[in-house]
Amino acid sequence: MRAPLSMNIQPWNFYVITGEPLDRIRAGNTERMVAGIPRSREFRMGQAFSGRHRDRQVAVAKQLFSAMGIQRDDKDRRQHWVLRGFRRFDASVRVIVTYDRVLDGGDDTPFDCGAVTTALVNAAWSRGLGAVTNSQGIINRRWCASTPG
Secondary structure, three states, X not given: OOOOOOOOOOOEXXXXXXXXXXXXXXXXXXXXXXXXXXXXXXXXXXXOXXXXXXXXXXXXXXXXXXXXXXXXXXXXXXXXXXXHHHXXXXXXXXXXXXXXXXXXOOOHXXXXXXHHHHHHHHHHHHOOOOOOOOOHHHXXXXXXXXXXX
């Protein structure tokens, strides 16, 4: 709650998911990814990275795969790593940060949600808990059958 805010409205909602619902989300994300079903995200993806941003993305991926001993031509192990991302690296808890649609359209609300997400990750790490931000785990709007809308 100490995240710096643009308008001090604390626009976020937190959904903490564990257990069987989280397992359903993982399975659904993985199945949709493997089947090639198009993403249904509600937030904009933007254009594919190019130039220095693409170069940076590729360089980091090369370092990561090298550190894990995954060769460039080892498509099975590379795909396994990608799918782990869609399963949120099999973490036991997932926190999804959202905001109300009525706040959509400006930059303040997404900025504030990013700030609170950073604060949440930093708080977890300061307590010895691993945490990352990753949008892969929510590629589809209907991420859980029991979750409305």
